[in-house]
Amino acid sequence: MRTGFLLDEINIVEEPQLDIFNPDKYVETDSNVLLNLVNEYYTSFEKTNPIKLVNKSQFNTPVNFKQAKTSPIHRWYTYKEGFSPFFVRQFIERFKSSDKNVVFDPFGGIGTTVVESQLLGFNAYSNDVNPLSNFIANVKAEQYNQKDLADLEKEKKNIATHTFKIKNNPPDNETVSSYFTEITLDSVLKVQAYIDTLENEKVRNLIFIALLTILESISTHRKDGNGVKRKKNFKADFGIDKVTSLLISQIDLFIFDIKNTHFKSKSLIQSQSSFEEYTLNQKADLVITSPPYANCFDYSKVYLVELWFGGFFKSKNDQKSFRESSIISHVHYKWKCRHQDFGHKLVNEEIYNYLSEQNLWDRKIPQMLVGYFNDIGKVLFELSKNLNKGATVGFVVGNSVYGGVPIATDILLAEIGLKLGYKFIGIESYRTLTTSSQQQKIIREQDKKFLRESLVILKWN
Protein backbone atom coordinates (compact mmCIF):
# COMPACT_ATOMS: atom_id res chain seq x y z
CA MET A 1 0.00 0.00 0.00
CA ARG A 2 1.32 3.39 -0.90
CA THR A 3 1.58 5.78 1.99
CA GLY A 4 1.45 9.54 1.65
CA PHE A 5 1.31 11.55 -1.51
CA LEU A 6 3.89 11.17 -4.22
CA LEU A 7 6.64 11.35 -1.68
CA ASP A 8 9.27 10.83 -4.35
CA GLU A 9 8.05 13.91 -6.22
CA ILE A 10 7.91 16.43 -3.42
CA ASN A 11 10.43 17.85 -1.12
CA ILE A 12 8.90 17.84 2.33
CA VAL A 13 10.61 20.41 4.48
CA GLU A 14 8.68 20.07 7.66
CA GLU A 15 5.49 18.11 7.76
CA PRO A 16 2.94 19.18 10.40
CA GLN A 17 1.42 15.84 11.40
CA LEU A 18 -2.29 15.44 11.95
CA ASP A 19 -2.46 12.98 14.77
CA ILE A 20 -6.25 13.09 14.93
CA PHE A 21 -6.41 10.22 12.46
CA ASN A 22 -4.47 7.03 12.91
CA PRO A 23 -4.23 5.23 9.56
CA ASP A 24 -2.30 2.29 11.01
CA LYS A 25 -5.58 1.02 12.41
CA TYR A 26 -6.88 0.44 8.88
CA VAL A 27 -4.98 -1.54 6.34
CA GLU A 28 -7.52 -3.00 3.92
CA THR A 29 -8.67 -1.09 0.86
CA ASP A 30 -11.84 -3.06 0.17
CA SER A 31 -14.58 -0.57 -0.72
CA ASN A 32 -16.89 -1.10 2.26
CA VAL A 33 -14.00 -1.05 4.68
CA LEU A 34 -12.87 2.30 3.33
CA LEU A 35 -16.38 3.75 3.10
CA ASN A 36 -17.16 2.60 6.66
CA LEU A 37 -13.92 4.11 7.87
CA VAL A 38 -14.64 7.46 6.23
CA ASN A 39 -18.24 7.45 7.46
CA GLU A 40 -17.17 6.60 11.03
CA TYR A 41 -14.51 9.26 10.91
CA TYR A 42 -16.92 12.02 9.91
CA THR A 43 -19.65 10.70 12.21
CA SER A 44 -17.36 10.72 15.20
CA PHE A 45 -16.41 14.35 14.44
CA GLU A 46 -20.08 15.27 14.16
CA LYS A 47 -20.94 13.55 17.44
CA THR A 48 -18.72 15.94 19.36
CA ASN A 49 -19.36 18.87 17.02
CA PRO A 50 -22.95 18.66 15.77
CA ILE A 51 -23.54 20.30 12.39
CA LYS A 52 -26.09 23.07 12.67
CA LEU A 53 -28.73 23.15 9.94
CA VAL A 54 -29.41 26.78 9.13
CA ASN A 55 -32.70 28.18 7.92
CA LYS A 56 -31.64 29.14 4.46
CA SER A 57 -34.75 30.92 3.26
CA GLN A 58 -33.32 34.43 3.48
CA PHE A 59 -30.52 34.07 0.99
CA ASN A 60 -30.86 30.51 -0.21
CA THR A 61 -27.17 29.72 0.11
CA PRO A 62 -24.13 31.82 0.95
CA VAL A 63 -22.79 31.45 -2.57
CA ASN A 64 -26.02 32.07 -4.37
CA PHE A 65 -25.35 35.16 -6.44
CA LYS A 66 -29.09 35.70 -7.11
CA GLN A 67 -29.49 38.42 -4.51
CA ALA A 68 -26.44 40.23 -5.89
CA LYS A 69 -28.16 40.59 -9.25
CA THR A 70 -30.59 43.08 -7.75
CA SER A 71 -28.17 44.78 -5.32
CA PRO A 72 -26.56 48.08 -6.30
CA ILE A 73 -22.86 47.77 -7.29
CA HIS A 74 -22.90 43.98 -6.81
CA ARG A 75 -25.03 43.65 -9.94
CA TRP A 76 -22.36 45.15 -12.20
CA TYR A 77 -20.93 41.78 -13.04
CA THR A 78 -22.23 38.25 -12.55
CA TYR A 79 -19.80 35.77 -11.04
CA LYS A 80 -21.49 32.44 -10.73
CA GLU A 81 -19.59 31.58 -7.60
CA GLY A 82 -20.04 35.00 -5.96
CA PHE A 83 -21.31 35.41 -2.42
CA SER A 84 -24.76 36.56 -1.54
CA PRO A 85 -24.11 40.14 -0.25
CA PHE A 86 -26.73 39.58 2.43
CA PHE A 87 -24.80 36.58 3.77
CA VAL A 88 -21.57 38.63 3.99
CA ARG A 89 -23.35 41.48 5.76
CA GLN A 90 -24.96 39.10 8.22
CA PHE A 91 -21.62 37.40 8.97
CA ILE A 92 -19.91 40.73 9.66
CA GLU A 93 -22.71 41.97 11.88
CA ARG A 94 -22.87 38.69 13.77
CA PHE A 95 -19.16 38.35 14.54
CA LYS A 96 -17.80 41.92 14.68
CA SER A 97 -16.16 42.80 17.97
CA SER A 98 -15.87 46.54 17.30
CA ASP A 99 -16.73 49.14 14.67
CA LYS A 100 -13.01 49.40 13.94
CA ASN A 101 -12.69 45.77 12.86
CA VAL A 102 -10.75 44.99 9.71
CA VAL A 103 -12.32 42.54 7.27
CA PHE A 104 -10.38 40.25 4.94
CA ASP A 105 -11.34 37.87 2.14
CA PRO A 106 -8.43 35.68 0.97
CA PHE A 107 -10.48 34.50 -2.06
CA GLY A 108 -11.98 37.87 -2.84
CA GLY A 109 -13.43 37.18 -6.31
CA ILE A 110 -15.35 40.16 -7.68
CA GLY A 111 -15.32 41.91 -4.31
CA THR A 112 -18.62 41.07 -2.61
CA THR A 113 -16.91 41.09 0.80
CA VAL A 114 -15.02 44.34 0.29
CA VAL A 115 -18.04 46.16 -1.14
CA GLU A 116 -20.30 45.06 1.75
CA SER A 117 -17.56 46.05 4.22
CA GLN A 118 -17.29 49.51 2.66
CA LEU A 119 -21.04 49.95 2.85
CA LEU A 120 -20.94 49.04 6.54
CA GLY A 121 -17.87 51.19 7.25
CA PHE A 122 -15.18 48.54 7.82
CA ASN A 123 -11.78 48.71 6.16
CA ALA A 124 -11.32 45.62 4.05
CA TYR A 125 -8.71 43.65 2.12
CA SER A 126 -8.96 40.91 -0.43
CA ASN A 127 -6.60 38.59 -2.28
CA ASP A 128 -7.27 36.84 -5.56
CA VAL A 129 -5.25 35.47 -8.45
CA ASN A 130 -7.86 35.99 -11.15
CA PRO A 131 -6.90 39.24 -12.94
CA LEU A 132 -10.45 39.59 -14.30
CA SER A 133 -12.14 39.35 -10.91
CA ASN A 134 -9.54 41.62 -9.28
CA PHE A 135 -10.16 44.24 -11.95
CA ILE A 136 -13.91 44.06 -11.39
CA ALA A 137 -13.53 44.18 -7.60
CA ASN A 138 -11.33 47.27 -7.91
CA VAL A 139 -13.79 49.10 -10.13
CA LYS A 140 -16.71 48.24 -7.84
CA ALA A 141 -14.88 49.32 -4.68
CA GLU A 142 -13.71 52.62 -6.25
CA GLN A 143 -14.88 55.98 -4.90
CA TYR A 144 -16.37 58.07 -7.74
CA ASN A 145 -16.59 61.84 -7.40
CA GLN A 146 -18.86 64.36 -9.13
CA LYS A 147 -16.38 64.89 -11.96
CA ASP A 148 -16.21 61.15 -12.64
CA LEU A 149 -19.99 61.01 -12.79
CA ALA A 150 -20.13 63.97 -15.16
CA ASP A 151 -17.46 62.37 -17.39
CA LEU A 152 -19.39 59.11 -17.40
CA GLU A 153 -22.61 60.89 -18.42
CA LYS A 154 -20.67 62.69 -21.17
CA GLU A 155 -19.18 59.45 -22.48
CA LYS A 156 -22.57 57.82 -22.51
CA LYS A 157 -23.74 60.55 -24.91
CA ASN A 158 -20.56 60.31 -27.00
CA ILE A 159 -20.99 56.57 -27.45
CA ALA A 160 -24.53 57.12 -28.74
CA THR A 161 -23.34 59.45 -31.51
CA HIS A 162 -19.80 58.28 -32.26
CA THR A 163 -18.93 56.82 -35.66
CA PHE A 164 -16.74 53.87 -34.86
CA LYS A 165 -14.07 53.56 -37.52
CA ILE A 166 -10.97 52.27 -35.78
CA LYS A 167 -10.88 48.79 -34.30
CA ASN A 168 -8.50 46.78 -32.13
CA ASN A 169 -6.91 43.52 -33.20
CA PRO A 170 -8.74 40.41 -32.03
CA PRO A 171 -7.23 38.51 -29.09
CA ASP A 172 -4.44 36.11 -29.99
CA ASN A 173 -6.74 33.14 -29.48
CA GLU A 174 -8.84 32.05 -32.44
CA THR A 175 -11.17 29.93 -30.33
CA VAL A 176 -12.49 32.81 -28.25
CA SER A 177 -12.93 34.98 -31.36
CA SER A 178 -14.90 32.17 -32.99
CA TYR A 179 -17.57 32.57 -30.30
CA PHE A 180 -18.74 35.75 -32.08
CA THR A 181 -20.04 36.24 -35.61
CA GLU A 182 -17.91 38.39 -37.89
CA ILE A 183 -20.29 41.34 -37.50
CA THR A 184 -20.42 41.09 -33.70
CA LEU A 185 -16.67 40.68 -33.41
CA ASP A 186 -16.17 43.77 -35.55
CA SER A 187 -18.46 45.79 -33.22
CA VAL A 188 -16.70 44.55 -30.08
CA LEU A 189 -13.26 45.42 -31.44
CA LYS A 190 -14.43 48.89 -32.49
CA VAL A 191 -15.92 49.60 -29.05
CA GLN A 192 -12.71 48.35 -27.43
CA ALA A 193 -10.63 50.73 -29.56
CA TYR A 194 -12.90 53.60 -28.54
CA ILE A 195 -12.69 52.75 -24.82
CA ASP A 196 -8.88 52.76 -25.05
CA THR A 197 -8.97 56.46 -26.04
CA LEU A 198 -10.84 57.61 -22.92
CA GLU A 199 -8.79 59.85 -20.67
CA ASN A 200 -10.52 59.47 -17.32
CA GLU A 201 -9.20 56.12 -16.11
CA LYS A 202 -12.12 55.46 -13.77
CA VAL A 203 -14.61 56.08 -16.58
CA ARG A 204 -12.55 53.97 -18.97
CA ASN A 205 -12.61 51.08 -16.49
CA LEU A 206 -16.34 51.39 -15.90
CA ILE A 207 -17.16 51.31 -19.62
CA PHE A 208 -14.76 48.43 -20.07
CA ILE A 209 -16.65 46.44 -17.45
CA ALA A 210 -19.86 47.31 -19.25
CA LEU A 211 -18.38 45.69 -22.36
CA LEU A 212 -17.16 42.61 -20.44
CA THR A 213 -20.61 42.27 -18.88
CA ILE A 214 -22.43 42.12 -22.23
CA LEU A 215 -19.97 39.77 -23.98
CA GLU A 216 -21.81 36.58 -23.11
CA SER A 217 -25.16 37.98 -24.21
CA ILE A 218 -23.86 38.78 -27.70
CA SER A 219 -21.74 35.64 -28.12
CA THR A 220 -22.89 32.55 -30.02
CA HIS A 221 -21.90 30.54 -26.91
CA ARG A 222 -22.91 30.62 -23.29
CA LYS A 223 -21.12 29.45 -20.16
CA ASP A 224 -21.91 25.86 -19.35
CA GLY A 225 -20.24 23.82 -16.63
CA ASN A 226 -16.53 24.00 -17.20
CA GLY A 227 -16.65 25.61 -20.61
CA VAL A 228 -19.08 27.02 -23.15
CA LYS A 229 -21.95 25.62 -25.19
CA ARG A 230 -23.43 26.86 -28.47
CA LYS A 231 -26.70 28.74 -27.96
CA LYS A 232 -29.76 27.38 -29.75
CA ASN A 233 -31.80 29.51 -32.19
CA PHE A 234 -29.80 32.61 -31.42
CA LYS A 235 -29.86 35.70 -33.65
CA ALA A 236 -26.17 36.24 -33.41
CA ASP A 237 -25.32 39.37 -35.41
CA PHE A 238 -24.84 42.45 -33.24
CA GLY A 239 -23.96 45.48 -35.31
CA ILE A 240 -22.39 48.53 -33.65
CA ASP A 241 -25.78 50.12 -32.89
CA LYS A 242 -27.01 47.10 -30.98
CA VAL A 243 -23.76 46.75 -29.05
CA THR A 244 -23.64 50.43 -28.10
CA SER A 245 -27.26 50.38 -26.99
CA LEU A 246 -26.53 47.44 -24.65
CA LEU A 247 -23.49 49.30 -23.40
CA ILE A 248 -25.52 52.43 -22.70
CA SER A 249 -28.07 50.47 -20.62
CA GLN A 250 -25.20 49.12 -18.55
CA ILE A 251 -23.72 52.61 -18.10
CA ASP A 252 -27.14 53.91 -16.99
CA LEU A 253 -27.17 51.26 -14.29
CA PHE A 254 -23.67 52.24 -13.14
CA ILE A 255 -24.65 55.92 -12.96
CA PHE A 256 -27.74 55.10 -10.93
CA ASP A 257 -25.82 52.88 -8.50
CA ILE A 258 -22.94 55.31 -8.04
CA LYS A 259 -25.38 58.13 -7.27
CA ASN A 260 -27.19 55.99 -4.72
CA THR A 261 -24.26 54.38 -2.95
CA HIS A 262 -22.27 55.81 -0.11
CA PHE A 263 -19.08 53.99 0.85
CA LYS A 264 -18.00 54.70 4.44
CA SER A 265 -14.55 53.11 4.31
CA LYS A 266 -11.88 51.85 1.94
CA SER A 267 -10.46 48.58 0.75
CA LEU A 268 -7.37 47.19 -0.87
CA ILE A 269 -7.69 44.47 -3.49
CA GLN A 270 -4.46 42.56 -3.93
CA SER A 271 -3.28 40.35 -6.81
CA GLN A 272 -1.94 37.83 -4.38
CA SER A 273 -2.13 34.09 -3.95
CA SER A 274 -3.34 33.26 -0.47
CA PHE A 275 -1.18 30.17 -0.17
CA GLU A 276 1.97 32.27 -0.59
CA GLU A 277 3.38 34.43 2.20
CA TYR A 278 1.87 37.94 2.38
CA THR A 279 1.45 40.73 4.88
CA LEU A 280 -1.72 42.80 5.09
CA ASN A 281 -1.30 46.48 5.96
CA GLN A 282 -3.56 45.85 8.94
CA LYS A 283 -4.20 42.54 10.66
CA ALA A 284 -7.73 41.25 10.22
CA ASP A 285 -10.44 40.70 12.84
CA LEU A 286 -13.02 39.15 10.55
CA VAL A 287 -12.46 36.80 7.65
CA ILE A 288 -15.27 35.70 5.43
CA THR A 289 -14.35 33.77 2.34
CA SER A 290 -15.12 30.96 -0.05
CA PRO A 291 -12.29 29.14 -1.80
CA PRO A 292 -12.79 27.22 -5.04
CA TYR A 293 -14.44 23.90 -4.18
CA ALA A 294 -12.76 20.56 -4.94
CA ASN A 295 -15.29 20.09 -7.72
CA CYS A 296 -13.11 20.25 -10.82
CA PHE A 297 -14.30 23.72 -11.78
CA ASP A 298 -11.64 25.65 -13.73
CA TYR A 299 -12.05 29.44 -13.59
CA SER A 300 -9.47 29.94 -16.34
CA LYS A 301 -11.74 27.97 -18.72
CA VAL A 302 -15.10 29.29 -17.63
CA TYR A 303 -14.05 32.92 -17.96
CA LEU A 304 -11.84 32.34 -21.00
CA VAL A 305 -13.70 34.77 -23.28
CA GLU A 306 -13.63 37.62 -20.75
CA LEU A 307 -10.01 36.92 -19.79
CA TRP A 308 -8.86 37.14 -23.44
CA PHE A 309 -11.10 39.99 -24.57
CA GLY A 310 -10.28 41.89 -21.41
CA GLY A 311 -6.57 41.63 -22.26
CA PHE A 312 -5.87 39.73 -19.02
CA PHE A 313 -4.60 36.80 -21.05
CA LYS A 314 -2.25 37.74 -23.88
CA SER A 315 -0.66 34.35 -24.41
CA LYS A 316 -1.30 30.74 -23.42
CA ASN A 317 1.38 31.21 -20.76
CA ASP A 318 -0.90 33.64 -18.93
CA GLN A 319 -3.49 30.89 -18.54
CA LYS A 320 -0.75 28.55 -17.34
CA SER A 321 0.45 30.96 -14.66
CA PHE A 322 -3.13 31.66 -13.55
CA ARG A 323 -3.63 27.93 -13.03
CA GLU A 324 -0.29 27.58 -11.29
CA SER A 325 -1.19 30.23 -8.75
CA SER A 326 -4.72 28.89 -8.19
CA ILE A 327 -5.81 26.44 -5.55
CA ILE A 328 -5.58 22.88 -6.90
CA SER A 329 -9.26 22.19 -7.48
CA HIS A 330 -9.53 20.64 -10.93
CA VAL A 331 -7.86 18.19 -13.28
CA HIS A 332 -7.33 20.29 -16.40
CA TYR A 333 -3.77 20.94 -15.50
CA LYS A 334 -0.79 18.91 -14.43
CA TRP A 335 -0.15 20.39 -11.01
CA LYS A 336 3.16 20.18 -9.29
CA CYS A 337 2.98 19.73 -5.54
CA ARG A 338 4.37 23.04 -4.40
CA HIS A 339 4.81 23.06 -0.67
CA GLN A 340 5.21 20.95 2.39
CA ASP A 341 2.33 18.86 3.57
CA PHE A 342 -0.36 20.94 5.23
CA GLY A 343 -3.08 18.53 4.18
CA HIS A 344 -5.05 15.85 5.97
CA LYS A 345 -3.92 12.28 6.57
CA LEU A 346 -7.31 10.78 5.82
CA VAL A 347 -7.08 12.25 2.31
CA ASN A 348 -3.32 11.81 1.85
CA GLU A 349 -3.38 8.16 2.73
CA GLU A 350 -6.64 6.23 2.91
CA ILE A 351 -8.71 8.19 0.41
CA TYR A 352 -5.76 8.66 -1.95
CA ASN A 353 -4.87 4.97 -1.91
CA TYR A 354 -8.44 3.84 -2.37
CA LEU A 355 -9.32 6.26 -5.17
CA SER A 356 -6.07 5.50 -7.00
CA GLU A 357 -7.35 1.98 -7.50
CA GLN A 358 -10.80 3.01 -8.73
CA ASN A 359 -11.77 3.57 -12.32
CA LEU A 360 -12.48 7.32 -12.00
CA TRP A 361 -13.28 9.59 -14.94
CA ASP A 362 -9.85 11.17 -14.52
CA ARG A 363 -6.76 9.55 -13.06
CA LYS A 364 -5.59 12.85 -11.57
CA ILE A 365 -8.51 13.10 -9.11
CA PRO A 366 -6.80 11.48 -6.08
CA GLN A 367 -3.77 13.71 -6.57
CA MET A 368 -6.00 16.77 -7.00
CA LEU A 369 -7.70 16.05 -3.65
CA VAL A 370 -4.40 15.70 -1.82
CA GLY A 371 -3.18 18.94 -3.43
CA TYR A 372 -6.44 20.70 -2.59
CA PHE A 373 -6.21 20.09 1.15
CA ASN A 374 -2.51 20.92 1.15
CA ASP A 375 -3.31 24.26 -0.42
CA ILE A 376 -6.18 24.93 1.97
CA GLY A 377 -3.90 24.13 4.93
CA LYS A 378 -1.24 26.46 3.59
CA VAL A 379 -3.87 29.20 3.14
CA LEU A 380 -4.96 28.80 6.79
CA PHE A 381 -1.32 28.91 7.87
CA GLU A 382 -0.51 32.10 5.93
CA LEU A 383 -3.81 33.61 7.06
CA SER A 384 -3.02 33.03 10.74
CA LYS A 385 -0.02 35.40 10.46
CA ASN A 386 -2.36 38.16 9.33
CA LEU A 387 -4.95 37.84 12.09
CA ASN A 388 -5.49 39.71 15.30
CA LYS A 389 -5.98 37.65 18.40
CA GLY A 390 -9.63 36.65 18.68
CA ALA A 391 -10.30 37.03 14.94
CA THR A 392 -13.29 35.08 13.63
CA VAL A 393 -12.76 33.19 10.39
CA GLY A 394 -15.59 31.89 8.20
CA PHE A 395 -14.95 29.55 5.26
CA VAL A 396 -17.84 28.63 3.00
CA VAL A 397 -17.07 25.30 1.36
CA GLY A 398 -18.85 22.67 -0.69
CA ASN A 399 -18.30 18.98 0.01
CA SER A 400 -17.87 16.59 -2.90
CA VAL A 401 -17.89 12.91 -3.77
CA TYR A 402 -15.51 10.87 -5.93
CA GLY A 403 -15.76 7.13 -6.59
CA GLY A 404 -18.59 7.01 -4.04
CA VAL A 405 -16.33 8.45 -1.30
CA PRO A 406 -17.77 11.57 0.37
CA ILE A 407 -15.16 14.30 0.75
CA ALA A 408 -16.39 16.36 3.72
CA THR A 409 -14.30 19.44 3.04
CA ASP A 410 -15.94 21.24 5.97
CA ILE A 411 -14.82 18.66 8.55
CA LEU A 412 -11.37 18.20 6.99
CA LEU A 413 -10.79 21.96 6.84
CA ALA A 414 -11.90 22.36 10.45
CA GLU A 415 -9.42 19.69 11.54
CA ILE A 416 -6.56 21.18 9.55
CA GLY A 417 -7.39 24.51 11.20
CA LEU A 418 -7.36 22.91 14.66
CA LYS A 419 -3.94 21.44 13.96
CA LEU A 420 -2.65 24.88 13.00
CA GLY A 421 -3.83 26.43 16.26
CA TYR A 422 -7.28 27.72 15.34
CA LYS A 423 -10.17 27.16 17.71
CA PHE A 424 -13.18 25.38 16.24
CA ILE A 425 -16.47 27.25 16.70
CA GLY A 426 -18.85 25.30 14.50
CA ILE A 427 -20.07 24.12 11.13
CA GLU A 428 -23.36 25.43 9.77
CA SER A 429 -24.90 23.61 6.83
CA TYR A 430 -26.76 25.82 4.35
CA ARG A 431 -27.61 23.49 1.53
CA THR A 432 -27.71 19.85 0.60
CA LEU A 433 -25.68 19.32 -2.54
CA THR A 434 -26.66 17.07 -5.38
CA THR A 435 -24.02 15.26 -7.35
CA SER A 436 -23.68 13.81 -10.84
CA SER A 437 -26.09 10.99 -11.70
CA GLN A 438 -23.08 8.67 -11.87
CA GLN A 439 -22.09 9.46 -8.26
CA GLN A 440 -25.73 9.37 -7.12
CA LYS A 441 -25.81 5.74 -8.19
CA ILE A 442 -22.76 4.72 -6.23
CA ILE A 443 -22.84 6.87 -3.11
CA ARG A 444 -24.28 4.94 -0.18
CA GLU A 445 -27.47 6.19 1.42
CA GLN A 446 -25.75 6.70 4.79
CA ASP A 447 -23.06 8.88 3.16
CA LYS A 448 -25.40 11.28 1.36
CA LYS A 449 -25.82 13.45 4.47
CA PHE A 450 -22.21 14.60 4.05
CA LEU A 451 -22.99 16.25 0.72
CA ARG A 452 -23.60 19.80 1.77
CA GLU A 453 -22.45 23.37 1.39
CA SER A 454 -21.49 24.81 4.72
CA LEU A 455 -19.86 27.56 6.70
CA VAL A 456 -16.92 26.51 8.88
CA ILE A 457 -16.33 28.97 11.71
CA LEU A 458 -12.94 29.14 13.40
CA LYS A 459 -11.31 31.54 15.83
CA TRP A 460 -7.69 32.62 16.02
CA ASN A 461 -6.35 32.70 19.58
Ligand SMILES: C[S@@+](CC[C@H](N)C(=O)[O-])C[C@H]1O[C@@H](n2cnc3c(N)ncnc32)[C@H](O)[C@@H]1O
Ligand atom coordinates in the same frame (compact mmCIF):
# COMPACT_ATOMS: atom_id res chain seq x y z
C1 LIG B 1 -15.73 31.01 -4.99
S1 LIG B 1 -14.75 32.26 -5.69
C2 LIG B 1 -14.93 33.57 -4.54
C3 LIG B 1 -16.04 34.53 -4.95
C4 LIG B 1 -16.22 35.65 -3.96
N1 LIG B 1 -16.73 35.19 -2.70
C5 LIG B 1 -17.15 36.71 -4.55
O1 LIG B 1 -18.21 36.98 -3.96
O2 LIG B 1 -16.85 37.25 -5.60
C6 LIG B 1 -13.14 31.70 -5.37
C7 LIG B 1 -12.05 32.64 -5.84
O3 LIG B 1 -10.78 32.11 -5.40
C8 LIG B 1 -9.83 32.57 -6.32
N2 LIG B 1 -8.56 31.83 -6.10
C9 LIG B 1 -8.17 30.62 -6.56
N3 LIG B 1 -6.94 30.32 -6.12
C10 LIG B 1 -6.53 31.36 -5.34
C11 LIG B 1 -5.36 31.65 -4.61
N4 LIG B 1 -4.32 30.81 -4.59
N5 LIG B 1 -5.29 32.80 -3.89
C12 LIG B 1 -6.32 33.69 -3.91
N6 LIG B 1 -7.46 33.48 -4.62
C13 LIG B 1 -7.57 32.33 -5.33
C14 LIG B 1 -10.50 32.37 -7.67
O4 LIG B 1 -9.89 33.13 -8.67
C15 LIG B 1 -11.94 32.81 -7.35
O5 LIG B 1 -12.14 34.15 -7.69
